[in-house]
Amino acid sequence: MMMMMMMMKKPIILMTCILLFSSLAVLASENSFSPDECCFDFYSTKLPKSKVVSYRHTDERCSKTAVVFTMKKGGAFCVDPSVDWVKNIMKAKDRARTTTVNRSD
Structure with missing residues (x-):
């Protein structure tokens, strides 16, 4: 029974680490590779x-x-x-x- 518990803990720890690192990678890529501000529509009336x-x-x-x-x-x-x-x-x-x-x- 003890051996079975040890085998189950390792995959859980591994999966937790993978999820944590992939979340950090996504956050880092969003912040460093995307522009801060873009325009998708233009104001067409002449401004003073x-x-x-x-x-x-x-x-x-x-x-x-x-x-x-x-x-x-x-x-x-x-x-x-x-x-x-x-x-x-x-x-x-x-x-x-x-x-x-x-x-x-």
């Missing part, structure tokens, strides 16, 4: 340039190339970077950033 504080590009691993505009009131909008009004706002923000950097030198 004066209310856009900044912009950032989404990760290149996202299925759609996108830009996220951050607004004065804290909102964020996914927009299509190929649209003219989006390009104009991005250029204006780049110029403003360059001017600010040059003034601080």
Whole structure:
């Protein structure tokens, strides 16, 4: 009977270890290989340039190339970077950033 108990404990320990390590592997892969933020739909209404504080590009691993505009009131909008009004706002923000950097030198 004692021998039977020993044989049953080892597979249980082995299975527990396998489950634990596979769970950790899944968690690690999700955190290290996936982008933090992607856009799946674009806001299509033209946003006022004066209310856009900044912009950032989404990760290149996202299925759609996108830009996220951050607004004065804290909102964020996914927009299509190929649209003219989006390009104009991005250029204006780049110029403003360059001017600010040059003034601080």
